[in-house]
Amino acid sequence: MSRARSDPDRKLRKAKGRTASSARWLERQLNDPYVKQAKADGYRSRAAYKLIELDERFGVLKRASRVVDLGIAPGGWSQVVRKLRPKAAIVGIDLLETEPIEGVTIFQMDFMADEAPAALSQALDGDPDLVLSDMAANTVGHKQTDHLRTMGLVEAAAWFAIETLAPGGAFVAKVLAGGTDADLLGLLKKHFRAVKHAKPPASRKGSSEWYVVAQDFKGRE
Structure with a gap:
């Protein structure tokens, strides 16, 4: 860049x-x-470059044709997908209102709501081959509580990926300093052939965020 x-x-x-x-x-x-x-x-946020840099390193967008963007607001990651994979079907979800993006279906709702996973899957009209999650819980100022709440979202996103991804698909999610919790890391390694952590250069040095990149989904048994 x-x-x-x-x-x-x-x-x-x-x-x-x-x-x-x-x-x-x-x-x-x-x-x-x-x-x-x-x-x-023309990107809505600097976060766009985090995905660009992760893609340059891991090629997560290389074969993406159906993409789910969890925590889409303000829309930078979906903008990147649209630019690099213009023919991909994209659906996003966020509690916050997100300005429309051409070619992207956006739901303003809680991903943790019971009806959210089905709404996302139906909008794609097929199994996704890439699930992106830049979600983070609203902080309360208590480090341990904030960590647990955010990792709870990551775990929910991981299960969504495992339950919906097409074989060979990928999952990218924001985690916190220290990386993915042991149980969740074990879950990802069970279902994906490659699981790595990365901190893209666009992540501020003082930030506690890292990303877990799980690739080559083994498929559901």
């Missing part, structure tokens, strides 16, 4: 009423080369 240069000396003008934390966040955004590049390339 051709990255725009950041300006380490750039400072924000002080704004009345802005908290110190919001000022730090805004300054980081303004000086983030991925944020600048996302605007230049």
